[in-house]
């Protein structure tokens with residue numbers, strides 16, 4: 001999330017960026033090839049001098065896609081730049097397929113974290129980066145469920161992010177601090193303990209299974225492996241086992257009760273009951289609501305769904 005200018009076009013551009021940054025995850029999704037491209041050269045800054053050479057984006061193309069969320073009209077802008085960025089060639093050939101410098105990671109989470117660190121180190125303060133656990137790059141609003149693909153629905157927090165951008169631009173109300181599980185970004189007072197951890201939606205805080213990158217570990221989409229208590233931990237699309245219980249071994253799936261005991265959500269002899277599940281979801285949703293990331297409506301809907309969710313979760317596809 002970056003502090004928007006008052007110009008509406010720029011605000012919408014920034015809102016689009018907010019989604020990319022807030023996902024802060026593993027792999028960039030491709031822009032739709034069906035949407036015609038338009039020039040956005042008018043928004044380019046003048047070139048800067050680096051080592052006596054003029055550097056900076058030279059050309060800009062964008063794709064504009066209309067969408068609605070809960071009745072609100074949104075415009076998504078995907079932007080491609082040509083030219084040089086800090087002396088690195090930003091693009092060779094297809095403007096939508098930039099050639100990455102060697103120091104960039106295959107992990108988009110790593111790249112987004114580094115992006116936030118670089119902004120901070122440059123003294124830029126009008127940005128925020130929010131990691132959301134259990135997400136790769138794609139949010140469920142565009143690719144919620146398709147075959148083995150199942151993504152966490154980030155749209156449930158988008159209304160609050162739009163409000164944050166509006167409040168920041170119009171009233172100067174700064175959004176909450178950057179949230180990350182990387183101490184470099186989230187241990188504000190440098191005492192070794194993270195102060196602003198990544199966001200845990202109720203699906204993650206009160207899990208009935210695990211989300212994992214799918215088809216492989218660098219994919220922008222995820223699949224979901226349910227705590228069925230039945231059979232082996234599944235394989236991803238590259239036939240690498242999904243270590244659901246993080247014990248380093250390809251072993252059997254836990255039941256939700258076994259997983260919750262391991263995670264400390266239940267005591268050793270406690271069972272996962274409806275009341276305990278609803279209470280957990282309520283705690284997780286309320287915390288996000290108090291911190292400003294969930295609306296009242298989103299928090300309430302999570303609690304309502306928890307009252308009827310299947311506590312003996314079924315597999316997704318063959319997962």
Ligand SMILES: [Ca+2]
Nearest residue numbers: 187189191193
């Ligand atoms: Ca700390």
Ligand SMILES: [Ca+2]
Nearest residue numbers: 243247249251
């Ligand atoms: Ca395991």
